Amino acid sequence: ERIDISLLVGNIINEVSLELEEKQITVVNSLKKSIQIKGNYSLLYSIFRNLMDNAIAYAGTNIQININCFREDENYYYFSVADTGIGVSPEHLNRLFERFYRVDKGRSRKLGGTGLGLAIVKNAVIIHGGSISAKNNQGGGLEFVFTLAKEK
Ligand code: ATP
């Protein structure tokens, strides 16, 4: 199916709008119209939904979430989903995508996740021909950069 990523992300923002308001989180969605990918809607949805849910759950209050498609070439779109929250300490960065890996067991147990979200994200990215990495931004906050093939 041909998926419009701008619409998909717009839908997610609407779905989480109450939580955004409660936590005073601002989403800056810089996706332009017509980012079209031939792929699977529910997998593509799970990528953006998990990243958004995580930022809402872990990054803190009074933060910003920035969603951007910063590059396009013949075969790929390049995305970033970044928040201005607390980030994670550097030793965790490369393990975030492991199944059941959670950074702060005590803190995050109350938040009730299983640690599968980012493993699902990574799989969905790979299925769409891309790759994903995480880094902490200078100003603080976690940034995910990933590619998605226009046609898988
Ligand atoms: P699930 O997604 O299965 O409900 P989870 O959210 O704990 O559980 P992941 O989505 O894989 O699992 O995330 C792994 C861990 O990475 C989280 O437990 C959290 O500690 C950390 N994390 C993820 N995103 C952020 C973020 N934006 N800011 C700070 N920490 C984060």
Ligand code: MG
């Ligand atoms: Mg999660």
